[in-house]
Amino acid sequence: MAAGAATSTGPKAYLARRYRLSASHRLHSEAYSAEENRAVYGKCNNPHGHGHNYAVEVTVGGPVNAETGMVCDLGELDEFARTHLLERFDGMNLNTLDEFRELVPTTENFTRVVHRMFQGFRGARVVRVWIEETGNNSFEIGDEFGRG
Amino acid sequence: MILLTRKAEFSSAHYYWNEAWSEAENLRVFGRCANKNGHGHNYTLEVTVAGEVDAVSGFVVDLKELKEILEREVVSVYDHRHLNLEVAEFAAGTGMIPTTENIAIAIWRRLEGKIPHAKLHRVRVYEMADLFADYYGER
Numbered sequence: 001m002a003a004g005a006a007t008s009t010g011p012k013a014y015l016a017r018r019y020r021l022s023a024s025h026r027l028h029s030e031a032y033s034a035e036e037n038r039a040v041y042g043k044c045n046n047p048h049g050h051g052h053n054y055a056v057e058v059t060v061g062g063p064v065n066a067e068t069g070m071v072c073d074l075g076e077l078d079e080f081a082r083t084h085l086l087e088r089f090d091g092m093n094l095n096t097l098d099e100f101r102e103l104v105p106t107t108e109n110f111t112r113v114v115h116r117m118f119q120g121f122r123g124a125r126v127v128r129v130w131i132e133e134t135g136n137n138s139f140e141i142g143d144e145f146g147r148g
Numbered sequence: 149m150i151l152l153t154r155k156a157e158f159s160s161a162h163y164y165w166n167e168a169w170s171e172a173e174n175l176r177v178f179g180r181c182a183n184k185n186g187h188g189h190n191y192t193l194e195v196t197v198a199g200e201v202d203a204v205s206g207f208v209v210d211l212k213e214l215k216e217i218l219e220r221e222v223v224s225v226y227d228h229r230h231l232n233l234e235v236a237e238f239a240a241g242t243g244m245i246p247t248t249e250n251i252a253i254a255i256w257r258r259l260e261g262k263i264p265h266a267k268l269h270r271v272r273v274y275e276m277a278d279l280f281a282d283y284y285g286e287r
Binding site (some may be wrong): 011012014017018059064068069070071074075086112 | 164166168169177178179243244245246247248249250252253277278279280281282283284286287
Protein backbone atom coordinates (compact mmCIF):
# COMPACT_ATOMS: atom_id res chain seq x y z
CA MET A 1 0.00 0.00 0.00
CA ALA A 2 1.22 3.48 -0.74
CA ALA A 3 2.54 5.59 2.08
CA GLY A 4 -0.10 7.75 3.65
CA ALA A 5 -2.94 5.65 2.26
CA ALA A 6 -3.51 3.86 5.55
CA THR A 7 -5.53 5.61 8.21
CA SER A 8 -3.24 5.55 11.17
CA THR A 9 -4.30 5.53 14.78
CA GLY A 10 -0.76 5.42 16.12
CA PRO A 11 0.67 7.63 18.84
CA LYS A 12 0.33 11.34 18.17
CA ALA A 13 3.56 13.25 17.60
CA TYR A 14 4.67 16.60 16.27
CA LEU A 15 7.25 17.34 13.63
CA ALA A 16 8.78 20.77 13.25
CA ARG A 17 10.70 22.03 10.27
CA ARG A 18 12.60 25.29 10.16
CA TYR A 19 12.91 27.39 7.00
CA ARG A 20 14.94 30.53 6.45
CA LEU A 21 14.13 33.52 4.30
CA SER A 22 15.31 37.09 3.99
CA ALA A 23 12.97 39.95 3.24
CA SER A 24 12.68 43.67 3.71
CA HIS A 25 9.83 45.67 5.15
CA ARG A 26 8.82 49.06 6.38
CA LEU A 27 6.40 49.54 9.23
CA HIS A 28 4.06 52.32 8.27
CA SER A 29 0.33 52.73 8.75
CA GLU A 30 -1.86 54.91 6.57
CA ALA A 31 -4.03 55.44 9.63
CA TYR A 32 -1.27 57.47 11.29
CA SER A 33 0.20 60.83 10.40
CA ALA A 34 3.86 60.96 9.38
CA GLU A 35 4.73 62.11 12.85
CA GLU A 36 2.68 59.37 14.50
CA ASN A 37 4.28 56.75 12.25
CA ARG A 38 7.70 57.91 13.34
CA ALA A 39 6.63 57.92 16.97
CA VAL A 40 5.04 54.45 16.87
CA TYR A 41 7.46 52.59 14.60
CA GLY A 42 10.70 54.50 15.21
CA LYS A 43 13.59 53.15 13.13
CA CYS A 44 11.25 50.65 11.49
CA ASN A 45 9.48 53.56 9.77
CA ASN A 46 12.56 54.46 7.72
CA PRO A 47 11.05 55.24 4.28
CA HIS A 48 13.55 53.03 2.46
CA GLY A 49 12.84 49.98 4.56
CA HIS A 50 15.17 47.51 6.22
CA GLY A 51 15.40 43.74 6.27
CA HIS A 52 15.70 40.62 8.36
CA ASN A 53 16.79 37.04 8.09
CA TYR A 54 13.60 35.35 9.22
CA ALA A 55 13.46 31.82 10.62
CA VAL A 56 10.07 30.21 10.08
CA GLU A 57 9.32 27.11 12.12
CA VAL A 58 6.31 25.09 11.01
CA THR A 59 4.96 22.33 13.27
CA VAL A 60 2.65 19.59 12.03
CA GLY A 61 0.85 17.26 14.40
CA GLY A 62 -1.02 14.01 14.07
CA PRO A 63 -0.87 10.25 14.43
CA VAL A 64 2.37 8.62 13.35
CA ASN A 65 1.60 6.58 10.24
CA ALA A 66 2.30 2.96 11.14
CA GLU A 67 3.70 2.19 7.70
CA THR A 68 6.11 5.10 7.33
CA GLY A 69 6.81 6.03 10.95
CA MET A 70 6.03 9.62 10.00
CA VAL A 71 3.48 12.30 10.84
CA CYS A 72 3.68 13.60 7.30
CA ASP A 73 5.76 13.29 4.19
CA LEU A 74 8.56 15.79 4.78
CA GLY A 75 9.08 16.12 1.05
CA GLU A 76 5.48 17.29 0.66
CA LEU A 77 5.87 19.83 3.47
CA ASP A 78 9.14 21.12 1.99
CA GLU A 79 7.54 21.38 -1.43
CA PHE A 80 4.57 23.29 -0.02
CA ALA A 81 6.96 25.61 1.84
CA ARG A 82 9.07 26.09 -1.27
CA THR A 83 6.18 27.14 -3.48
CA HIS A 84 4.03 29.01 -0.94
CA LEU A 85 6.59 30.44 1.46
CA LEU A 86 10.10 30.65 0.04
CA GLU A 87 9.36 31.44 -3.60
CA ARG A 88 6.73 33.93 -2.53
CA PHE A 89 8.50 35.79 0.29
CA ASP A 90 12.27 35.11 0.15
CA GLY A 91 14.23 38.02 -1.26
CA MET A 92 11.14 40.21 -1.42
CA ASN A 93 10.01 43.52 -0.03
CA LEU A 94 6.99 42.47 2.05
CA ASN A 95 5.29 45.83 1.57
CA THR A 96 5.03 45.21 -2.17
CA LEU A 97 3.08 41.94 -1.81
CA ASP A 98 -0.70 41.61 -2.06
CA GLU A 99 -0.94 40.23 1.49
CA PHE A 100 0.39 43.48 2.91
CA ARG A 101 -1.38 45.94 0.65
CA GLU A 102 -3.62 46.92 3.56
CA LEU A 103 -1.75 45.23 6.37
CA VAL A 104 1.34 46.56 8.13
CA PRO A 105 4.04 43.90 7.64
CA THR A 106 4.94 43.56 11.30
CA THR A 107 6.16 40.09 12.12
CA GLU A 108 2.92 39.56 14.06
CA ASN A 109 1.01 40.07 10.80
CA PHE A 110 3.58 38.09 8.81
CA THR A 111 3.07 35.20 11.24
CA ARG A 112 -0.71 35.42 10.77
CA VAL A 113 -0.30 35.38 6.99
CA VAL A 114 2.05 32.40 7.06
CA HIS A 115 -0.09 30.50 9.58
CA ARG A 116 -3.21 31.03 7.46
CA MET A 117 -1.33 30.01 4.33
CA PHE A 118 -0.13 26.74 5.91
CA GLN A 119 -3.72 25.82 6.81
CA GLY A 120 -3.91 24.98 3.10
CA PHE A 121 -1.35 22.19 3.52
CA ARG A 122 -3.14 18.86 3.08
CA GLY A 123 -0.39 16.47 4.17
CA ALA A 124 -0.98 16.96 7.92
CA ARG A 125 -2.45 19.51 10.28
CA VAL A 126 -0.20 22.54 10.81
CA VAL A 127 -0.61 23.26 14.51
CA ARG A 128 1.89 26.04 14.98
CA VAL A 129 3.89 28.64 13.09
CA TRP A 130 6.72 30.42 14.84
CA ILE A 131 8.68 33.21 13.18
CA GLU A 132 11.90 34.65 14.50
CA GLU A 133 12.57 38.16 13.22
CA THR A 134 15.87 38.63 15.05
CA GLY A 135 17.52 36.65 17.80
CA ASN A 136 15.64 38.89 20.23
CA ASN A 137 12.15 38.80 18.74
CA SER A 138 9.95 35.89 17.80
CA PHE A 139 6.23 35.39 17.30
CA GLU A 140 4.01 32.34 17.18
CA ILE A 141 0.45 31.31 16.47
CA GLY A 142 -0.90 27.86 17.13
CA ASP A 143 -2.73 25.36 19.21
CA GLU A 144 -1.99 25.51 22.88
CA PHE A 145 -1.33 21.76 22.90
CA GLY A 146 -3.18 21.88 26.24
CA ARG A 147 0.03 21.44 28.11
CA GLY A 148 0.81 24.82 29.62
CA MET B 149 4.50 23.45 38.55
CA ILE B 150 7.67 24.19 36.65
CA LEU B 151 9.18 22.68 33.53
CA LEU B 152 12.82 21.69 33.38
CA THR B 153 14.72 20.57 30.29
CA ARG B 154 17.92 18.59 30.06
CA LYS B 155 19.80 18.13 26.82
CA ALA B 156 21.89 15.17 25.67
CA GLU B 157 23.47 14.18 22.39
CA PHE B 158 24.03 10.94 20.55
CA SER B 159 25.30 10.03 17.12
CA SER B 160 23.70 7.09 15.37
CA ALA B 161 23.21 5.43 12.03
CA HIS B 162 19.86 4.40 10.59
CA TYR B 163 17.88 3.77 7.43
CA TYR B 164 14.17 3.72 6.60
CA TRP B 165 12.71 0.47 5.38
CA ASN B 166 9.22 -1.01 5.57
CA GLU B 167 9.58 -4.79 5.34
CA ALA B 168 6.00 -5.14 4.09
CA TRP B 169 6.84 -3.16 0.95
CA SER B 170 8.77 -4.00 -2.18
CA GLU B 171 12.23 -2.55 -2.68
CA ALA B 172 10.83 -0.21 -5.35
CA GLU B 173 8.14 1.08 -2.99
CA ASN B 174 10.69 1.67 -0.22
CA LEU B 175 12.92 3.61 -2.59
CA ARG B 176 9.98 5.62 -3.90
CA VAL B 177 8.72 6.62 -0.44
CA PHE B 178 11.94 6.96 1.52
CA GLY B 179 14.36 7.98 -1.24
CA ARG B 180 17.93 8.34 -0.05
CA CYS B 181 16.90 7.40 3.50
CA ALA B 182 16.26 3.84 2.27
CA ASN B 183 19.96 3.24 1.52
CA LYS B 184 20.48 -0.06 3.33
CA ASN B 185 24.07 0.75 4.18
CA GLY B 186 22.62 3.42 6.44
CA HIS B 187 23.49 7.03 7.07
CA GLY B 188 23.78 8.96 10.28
CA HIS B 189 23.05 12.05 12.30
CA ASN B 190 24.18 13.92 15.37
CA TYR B 191 20.94 13.82 17.31
CA THR B 192 20.14 16.25 20.09
CA LEU B 193 17.72 15.06 22.72
CA GLU B 194 15.81 17.47 24.95
CA VAL B 195 13.88 15.91 27.78
CA THR B 196 11.43 18.16 29.60
CA VAL B 197 10.02 17.15 32.99
CA ALA B 198 7.32 18.85 35.01
CA GLY B 199 7.23 19.03 38.78
CA GLU B 200 7.11 21.10 41.91
CA VAL B 201 10.15 22.82 43.34
CA ASP B 202 11.35 21.05 46.46
CA ALA B 203 11.23 23.50 49.37
CA VAL B 204 14.55 22.34 50.78
CA SER B 205 16.72 21.62 47.72
CA GLY B 206 15.13 24.20 45.40
CA PHE B 207 15.18 21.52 42.69
CA VAL B 208 12.42 19.92 40.63
CA VAL B 209 14.78 17.02 39.96
CA ASP B 210 18.45 16.56 40.70
CA LEU B 211 19.97 17.43 37.30
CA LYS B 212 22.92 15.15 37.90
CA GLU B 213 20.52 12.27 38.49
CA LEU B 214 18.51 13.20 35.36
CA LYS B 215 21.73 13.31 33.35
CA GLU B 216 22.63 9.83 34.61
CA ILE B 217 19.18 8.49 33.73
CA LEU B 218 19.44 9.87 30.18
CA GLU B 219 22.90 8.40 29.86
CA ARG B 220 21.85 4.98 31.14
CA GLU B 221 18.48 4.67 29.40
CA VAL B 222 19.19 6.39 26.08
CA VAL B 223 22.69 7.61 25.25
CA SER B 224 24.53 4.43 26.22
CA VAL B 225 22.06 2.43 24.09
CA TYR B 226 21.87 4.71 21.03
CA ASP B 227 25.20 6.51 20.80
CA HIS B 228 27.55 5.25 18.09
CA ARG B 229 25.10 2.47 17.27
CA HIS B 230 23.14 1.52 14.19
CA LEU B 231 19.54 1.97 15.34
CA ASN B 232 18.05 -0.62 12.95
CA LEU B 233 20.67 -3.26 13.68
CA GLU B 234 21.64 -2.71 17.31
CA VAL B 235 18.69 -1.21 19.17
CA ALA B 236 15.91 -3.61 20.15
CA GLU B 237 12.89 -1.34 19.57
CA PHE B 238 13.85 -0.70 15.94
CA ALA B 239 14.93 -4.25 15.05
CA ALA B 240 13.54 -6.08 12.02
CA GLY B 241 10.08 -7.43 12.82
CA THR B 242 9.13 -4.63 15.21
CA GLY B 243 7.63 -2.52 12.42
CA MET B 244 9.17 0.50 14.13
CA ILE B 245 11.11 2.52 11.53
CA PRO B 246 13.65 4.80 13.27
CA THR B 247 12.21 8.07 11.99
CA THR B 248 12.63 11.14 14.16
CA GLU B 249 9.02 10.76 15.31
CA ASN B 250 9.51 7.12 16.31
CA ILE B 251 12.82 7.86 18.04
CA ALA B 252 11.01 10.45 20.20
CA ILE B 253 8.29 7.92 21.01
CA ALA B 254 10.84 5.18 21.79
CA ILE B 255 12.78 7.49 24.10
CA TRP B 256 9.56 8.45 25.90
CA ARG B 257 8.86 4.75 26.49
CA ARG B 258 12.40 4.24 27.80
CA LEU B 259 12.12 7.14 30.24
CA GLU B 260 8.49 6.91 31.36
CA GLY B 261 8.28 6.12 35.06
CA LYS B 262 12.05 6.29 35.56
CA ILE B 263 12.40 9.93 36.61
CA PRO B 264 11.81 10.36 40.34
CA HIS B 265 9.86 13.33 41.71
CA ALA B 266 8.82 14.64 38.28
CA LYS B 267 6.51 13.82 35.42
CA LEU B 268 7.82 13.34 31.91
CA HIS B 269 6.37 16.23 29.91
CA ARG B 270 7.99 16.23 26.48
CA VAL B 271 10.65 14.40 24.50
CA ARG B 272 12.12 16.45 21.69
CA VAL B 273 14.57 14.89 19.24
CA TYR B 274 16.49 17.03 16.78
CA GLU B 275 17.74 15.11 13.77
CA MET B 276 19.21 18.31 12.42
CA ALA B 277 19.04 21.93 13.53
CA ASP B 278 16.11 22.52 11.16
CA LEU B 279 14.15 19.33 11.86
CA PHE B 280 12.83 17.93 15.11
CA ALA B 281 9.99 15.82 16.50
CA ASP B 282 8.08 16.25 19.76
CA TYR B 283 6.23 13.57 21.71
CA TYR B 284 4.04 14.27 24.73
CA GLY B 285 3.00 10.70 25.44
CA GLU B 286 -0.25 10.96 23.49
CA ARG B 287 -1.41 7.51 22.42
